[in-house]
Amino acid sequence: MATLADSFLADLDELSDNEADVLEEENNDVANMEEDIDGDLADIETLNYDDLDSVSKLQKSQRYIDIMQKVEDALEKGSDISNQGLVLEDDPEYQLIVDCNGLSVDIENEIVIIHNFIRDKYRLKFPELESLVHHPIDYARVVKKIGNEMDLTLVDLEGLLPSAIIMVVSVTASTTSGKPLPEDVLQKTIDACDRALALDTAKKKVLDFVESRMGYIAPNLSTIVGSAVAAKLMGTAGGLSALAKMPACNVQLLGAKKKTLAGFSTATSQFRVGYIEQTEIFQTTPPALRSRACRLLASKATLAARIDSTRGDPLGNAGKTLKEEIHKKIEKWQEPPPAKQPKPLPVPDSEPKKKRGGRRLRKMKERYAITDMRKLANRMQFGVPEESSLGDGLGEGYGMLGQAGSGKLRVSIGQSKLAAKVAKKFKEKNYGSSGATSGLTSSLAFTPVQNRRGLAKVLV
């Protein structure tokens, strides 16, 4: 490992997981590495692969060939329920399933690499296509169909893509800045597409096999979500134990597609849901409850996967109970709310009135508070008879008001707030409607100047 290329390769390991890892695994040949790693290694995207084989080695690898062979055999043999021993792990079939899961993840990664390869090559011809078509297999199919064609009206993309995307692709192709590819580059690209499609079919085969064995491997999980979805989940997660280790929120998102925007708004974009969307339970719930159902399904599926990974319930009873639970919960959500009963009236005076406080209330109360004059009139001095209005004890008593020695020289009538307000209102009323005035004149014209100040304060 003394060569420069190897030390650069060690750097690569830190940068990118899938590409470098797969390269590491499948490429035992150092010479190959030296061939294609040239120039700037710091940025992995600027790696020039000229040769497809140096990029994707999976199809040639022994492991791949072995497993595919076994899968074909097992598929031909049909489903034989082998009576498994006490420990599942010893069973060769289970081992095969585990390998299949690993392989399907590898195939995924491989497809991504090939997709990158095709994309790099095809960028010269049609750069915008990669942002319009996200899915690698669809992209490969479209590239294969278009080939070197410049005029997209001659190319029939029906069935490969949804019609809206076809339209967008055609429009973009007419204004694209790409040029036709040279023949050898085109050939390589087509080869890469073929390989991608082959890998895709292989993956499908593997998944079918896993699905057929699913009831035997993970009975509880398949009871809840169905064997197809269970197989897909296991495949994407990379094994039953990997699936069991995932938190439920991740399980919910396994297999979620990235949305192609194509200029459409995200306001109507749905919540993110992955393979769980294809389960029967999800499809039969009304759309309003779908997001809740998805979360519920994901959590129960995770529980079932955990039971299965430890072979806690080989017969699948736990799965059945969980499924029942799910059904019951969804039923409950759909129940109408309980009918509203008219409430009887509350007992009178049982709830004390809420008293308000604050500055406003205090100011309001001040207007009706007892004035100083009245306070003095209410009190009397000891041993001193009070004066009264009619004299001689008749009429209203004056109390301490106006008595010598009461400490006050004169009792002035402080400005009573209530009186002021009443006076203002009175003036407004009088001056507001004075005889034959036209509607255009305002009452302000008639109020004396000194009072306008007070009014101005109120108006401001």
Next chain:
Amino acid sequence: MSYLLPTLTRKKEVDTIIRDTIDKVLVLRFGRADDAVCLQLDDILAKTAREVSKFATVALVDVDSDDVQVYVKYFDITLIPSTIFFFNAHHMKMDSGTADHTKWVGAFHEKQDFIDVVEAIFRGAMKGKLIVNCPLPPERIPKYQLLYKDV
């Protein structure tokens, strides 16, 4: 209508209900089931019985039964229907501008009228009064003529 409210025919039943209604107004309607005005009153009582259930109980007494003639005589019930209010076994009187304060003669115009009357009785009773004023305006109070015997 009136099958929703308990109908009392025996003296004992009337006794027990008066004794057992604690801290709630007891509304006893004396009447018969075939009288038109009585039916009107019963309808209103039945509809509001649940609404006032927190502070009132409503019951019907059949005035034709023999057992309760004691009460008919005691309360001097002559006009049908008559409604008598009790609170904690005290007989509550209400001054509604008519001649007889001890009972309410006739039906009510609306459910809300009945609720107002019961609430007034309740408030007065909680304060400790034995006679309360009627909150209804005079046009809402059914008028009747009392026939005095030998007066």
